[in-house]
Amino acid sequence: MKKTFFTAAILAAATAFAADNVQTTTPQPVAQPKDKSWTHFVGAGVTVPVSKYNVEESDFSLVNAGLNLSYMGISKSGFAVRADLSSGATFTDDVKYNEKEDADVGTYVAGEVGLGYGFVNTPDWTVAVFATVGVEGSVFTRDTETYKHPDLGKVDWTRSVTLGALTLGGDLAVRKALGNHVGVFASVGGRWAPVAVWLLTDEYDNDDVNRKDTFKSDKSDGGFTVVPTVGAMWNF
Numbered sequence: 001m002k003k004t005f006f007t008a009a010i011l012a013a014a015t016a017f018a019a020d021n022v023q024t025t026t027p028q029p030v031a032q033p034k035d036k037s038w039t040h041f042v043g044a045g046v047t048v049p050v051s052k053y054n055v056e057e058s059d060f061s062l063v064n065a066g067l068n069l070s071y072m073g074i075s076k077s078g079f080a081v082r083a084d085l086s087s088g089a090t091f092t093d094d095v096k097y098n099e100k101e102d103a104d105v106g107t108y109v110a111g112e113v114g115l116g117y118g119f120v121n122t123p124d125w126t127v128a129v130f131a132t133v134g135v136e137g138s139v140f141t142r143d144t145e146t147y148k149h150p151d152l153g154k155v156d157w158t159r160s161v162t163l164g165a166l167t168l169g170g171d172l173a174v175r176k177a178l179g180n181h182v183g184v185f186a187s188v189g190g191r192w193a194p195v196a197v198w199l200l201t202d203e204y205d206n207d208d209v210n211r212k213d214t215f216k217s218d219k220s221d222g223g224f225t226v227v228p229t230v231g232a233m234w235n236f
Contacts, residue, residue, distance in 0.1 A: 084112045108138050112189075134191070199215070200216075
């Protein structure tokens, strides 16, 4: 009887001691990811703009091809911004260095910024439209090692012909995700050129003189450019 009493007392004391030494851990709330106020996209791809201008009652048709870098940002409300920069080569049959020689291949550069709205912006898809404003230009250059100038004598002669335009228009951009941060995109834009400019520059250089003559015309009926672009896009 005494043994049973002492055993019960020891068990009760052990239980009380264990209860006093148990550390109660309060569960911590799980941090919830914050909603991003903006989604950012950076794109790199190829673009093939096709342009047509009218300057001094002459039509100039150009096919351009180059690399395109772009940024697009879309807010939670759908408000969106975009910026593009493109550079590459330009091809035409309509630009001439003089009466006998055509300027077939030149360099092309264009830049635009835009404001718009993202109709769809999910982890898998993005669809947005933008109103854009920008500038674009094509430059054709011809170098002659020696040229006998009527006033300057023998000189190195460089002639460049530039066609440029202010552009207003719109873009439709679509992105498809291929992973958490990588996807592909395609966009197409239409640009109206309210003002187009033709610029002819002659530079003469020898040991005694360096002279540059520039002739400019902005008498134009404007023009247009169609801009298709495809490439890869990263979001963060």
